[in-house]
Amino acid sequence: MPDNQIARFPLKIGSDRRHLVDQNDRPFLVHGDTAWSIITALTKNETEQYLTNRGAKGFNALIVNLIEHKFNGPLTRQGDAPFTDLQNLSTTNEKYWAHADWVLQKAAEYGFMVFLAPLYLGARTPKNDEGWFVEALTTGLRGCWEYGRFLGRRYANQDNLIWMMGGDRNPGDCQEHTFAVVRGIKEFDSRHLFTAHPAPEFPTVDVYGWGNWLDFNNTYTYGIVHGKLLADYNREPATPFVLIESIYEGEHNSTPVQIRRQAYWAILCGAAGQFLGNNPIWAFWPDWQAAMDAEGSRSMAHLKQLFGSRPWHSLVPDQFSAKPWFELDFASEKRVVVEGLGEQRGLDFLAAAYTADRRTLIAYLPTARTVTVDLSRLSGETKRAWWFDPRTGQAQSAGEFPGQGLLKLASPADGDWALVIDDAEANLPAPGQSLT
Amino acid sequence: MPQTQSIFPLSVSANRRYLVDYAGQPYLIHGDTAWSIITALTKDEAELYLTNRAAKGVNAIIVNLIEHKFNGPFTRAGEHPFTDLQDLSTPNDKYFDYADWVLRRAGELGMVVFLAPMYLGYRHPADNDGWYHEAHLGGMNKCWKYGQYLGKRYAGFSNIIWMMGGDRNPDGVVDEVNSLMVGIKDFDKHSFFAAHAHPEETTAEKYGWGGWLDLNSTYTYMIVHKRLLADYNRRPVMPFVLMESSYEGEHNASPVQIRRQAYWSVLCGACGQFLGNNPIWLFNPGWEKAIESTGSRDMVHLKAFFTSRPWYDLAPDQRHEIITGGLGEFNGMDYLAAAATADQKTLMAYLPSAHAITVDLGKLSGARLRGWWFNPRNGEAQPTGEFQPGIQQMMPPAEGDWGLVIDDKELNLPAPGK
Numbered sequence: 115m116p117d118n119q120i121a122r123f124p125l126k127i128g129s130d131r132r133h134l135v136d137q138n139d140r141p142f143l144v145h146g147d148t149a150w151s152i153i154t155a156l157t158k159n160e161t162e163q164y165l166t167n168r169g170a171k172g173f174n175a176l177i178v179n180l181i182e183h184k185f186n187g188p189l190t191r192q193g194d195a196p197f198t199d200l201q202n203l204s205t206t207n208e209k210y211w212a213h214a215d216w217v218l219q220k221a222a223e224y225g226f227m228v229f230l231a232p233l234y235l236g237a238r239t240p241k242n243d244e245g246w247f248v249e250a251l252t253t254g255l256r257g258c259w260e261y262g263r264f265l266g267r268r269y270a271n272q273d274n275l276i277w278m279m280g281g282d283r284n285p286g287d288c289q290e291h292t293f294a295v296v297r298g299i300k301e302f303d304s305r306h307l308f309t310a311h312p313a314p315e316f317p318t319v320d321v322y323g324w325g326n327w328l329d330f331n332n333t334y335t336y337g338i339v340h341g342k343l344l345a346d347y348n349r350e351p352a353t354p355f356v357l358i359e360s361i362y363e364g365e366h367n368s369t370p371v372q373i374r375r376q377a378y379w380a381i382l383c384g385a386a387g388q389f390l391g392n393n394p395i396w397a398f399w400p401d402w403q404a405a406m407d408a409e410g411s412r413s414m415a416h417l418k419q420l421f422g423s424r425p426w427h428s429l430v431p432d433q434f435s436a437k438p439w440f441e442l443d444f445a446s447e448k449r450v451v452v453e454g455l456g457e458q459r460g461l462d463f464l465a466a467a468y469t470a471d472r473r474t475l476i477a478y479l480p481t482a483r484t485v486t487v488d489l490s491r492l493s494g495e496t497k498r499a500w501w502f503d504p505r506t507g508q509a510q511s512a513g514e515f516p517g518q519g520l521l522k523l524a525s526p527a528d529g530d531w532a533l534v535i536d537d538a539e540a541n542l543p544a545p546g547q548s549l550t
Numbered sequence: 551m552p553q554t555q556s557i558f559p560l561s562v563s564a565n566r567r568y569l570v571d572y573a574g575q576p577y578l579i580h581g582d583t584a585w586s587i588i589t590a591l592t593k594d595e596a597e598l599y600l601t602n603r604a605a606k607g608v609n610a611i612i613v614n615l616i617e618h619k620f621n622g623p624f625t626r627a628g629e630h631p632f633t634d635l636q637d638l639s640t641p642n643d644k645y646f647d648y649a650d651w652v653l654r655r656a657g658e659l660g661m662v663v664f665l666a667p668m669y670l671g672y673r674h675p676a677d678n679d680g681w682y683h684e685a686h687l688g689g690m691n692k693c694w695k696y697g698q699y700l701g702k703r704y705a706g707f708s709n710i711i712w713m714m715g716g717d718r719n720p721d722g723v724v725d726e727v728n729s730l731m732v733g734i735k736d737f738d739k740h741s742f743f744a745a746h747a748h749p750e751e752t753t754a755e756k757y758g759w760g761g762w763l764d765l766n767s768t769y770t771y772m773i774v775h776k777r778l779l780a781d782y783n784r785r786p787v788m789p790f791v792l793m794e795s796s797y798e799g800e801h802n803a804s805p806v807q808i809r810r811q812a813y814w815s816v817l818c819g820a821c822g823q824f825l826g827n828n829p830i831w832l833f834n835p836g837w838e839k840a841i842e843s844t845g846s847r848d849m850v851h852l853k854a855f856f857t858s859r860p861w862y863d864l865a866p867d868q869r870h871e872i873i874t875g876g877l878g879e880f881n882g883m884d885y886l887a888a889a890a891t892a893d894q895k896t897l898m899a900y901l902p903s904a905h906a907i908t909v910d911l912g913k914l915s916g917a918r919l920r921g922w923w924f925n926p927r928n929g930e931a932q933p934t935g936e937f938q939p940g941i942q943q944m945m946p947p948a949e950g951d952w953g954l955v956i957d958d959k960e961l962n963l964p965a966p967g968k
Contacts, residue, residue: 458801
């Protein structure tokens, strides 16, 4: 949790345009949890209960819906509505916003950066009532602009937020309305980054990249997650991107390894971080308290420990060159991990990344296997290898290896594993143990 | 050897879920991918390929009538499709005479040809995979003339399904694609039309304008079973085939990956599927060896599995009412797909990985039920024993992927695959 306390918000884009940094230019690994409905669904006591649990697990970012609609919204537990006229976004109701302020401030006290959705549009459904899409249209451009100005004035000095436009939807007919809110905010708030949350499978920059206000990209996919992540990494110009959403724990028959693999893939495919989602937590449906110690949240703590123990911000994905598969010349490919890669369009895909100085390689194997690593593509006379168990956070030595040849390593048992290979001279502690 | 006369032409079943042959028998599209066969191979080589596939039960192939970048546009005899390669309205009869031989030979061997008359090609910076530019440059009139030439030439063939597009949506050449289609239909009034869109796009959405599309297709590298079920649930109902997913020999595809997408297709309501293989699809060096690949042998077992039961009558168990546990990740690759016949007397399922499952046999018809595990790697079936209706836990006999069949015992059906 030291990261949380040291990070000085607001965040900025790192100079290499690959990750986010704090005001001291310290890389900030977005390690998020999903609390969409926290403002409306929870009492103050419950809010603190949630924040305490998440803070203790090392989470440092939250997704929050500033004005919830269908999912335990739009009224707070005290019965306050965000607008005196719920059809008109420019009729803000002070009592609601006082509670929202309190939540954001509490999140700041616990060290959380909040990805804040000011105008959650909602997934396209026949009823079209999940978000504020219809109300934005009804309110009109001027009202949306006034709402934006209200937000900009109110939150310009709230350090711990990133504005997240959209919400499970591309702007479509609300593009001008979205832009009006952005412009209203920016009249008073030039301190915070802007990002967006599109419809699933759409790259955020493709659907929210107009108007020159989007500061970083997001990946949102239920498909072949690593494929979408690498596509966003390889996009030009380079833009930081976060795995903003994939499968939530407790939905779609997701498995524990599914939750882990998408998170590990994110960092190893070059993302600036990722968010865990959990049902019932995201909407704080009944039994959310019991879900707070679910396996996903516990294994995310291990993930953070692993990447926190190595210079994660310098990782470069180990990938094939960008050509059609049938045109690849495998003899001239310069990958570090050369065998045991899994299906490139499957979900047993091995993701690997090496630090820019090539002194550390980290790989994640969704299933146990033997991998072959070309040590000549890593630096150091002697390499020290570790297996890291993403289920327990325990590391075990995989040995020291001289030479430059091809090294075959078999994971120690069934299940998913992370492999770490360091230049032995760097004398790094076991993965998962904090750097001093 | 199939009797061509009794097979073709195909038509669409009354419920619009599958194709039927000329004799009215359900026709499970059991396809292979031979995009570049016309330009890449000699007659002897084409004969080798076609007879190998026919022996493996293949009854449909994807063929590019005019190959462009991939071992095209010239035949091995040096003939090019157009006297002016920029002008689609200048067809070279000698080229098409040779193409006719390939198409006719495929028909004699019992294969319907999904024939791309103007492969547009995947969008990329060089944009030279297909004929997009030539179509665009030539404009509607030349495309229409080319279509008329094809319509006249192939009206007498009964084993062609025209496949418009080709790894691409028609954007930018909609009118040219339409003109080509109109030209073909001026003379060929009977052949079906399908299309081959950009990956992840739905053919029915991208080529559904104009009312000429007879057959939808799924083309995805993503979570294949989800795309298949989306196409199954599409309204109005249109038969659809798994036209393309991962090819064997590309993207580190594993043998189980090739099997699972094929088994998913039929169990998610498709009327068939195509196997793709690199180097076979473009007949690059090494293709002769690849024709005995694991994928091609596994597909033989798949056909035997499904044709041993009324596959055409299967409805996907998408709400998981029959198999209720051990379903795998709904957005994953270990997803269990199951389907039952309309009379609920036969259940078929495919498990990409071995794990315990829960079956509610009460949802099936029959006082006693009998099951088999089917090994999709060798085509062997072994009995599960007999069951009373009720909740039943079952476990595949070993590691790996498995097919499962449970029948009403009274049907007294043989083991699947026989």
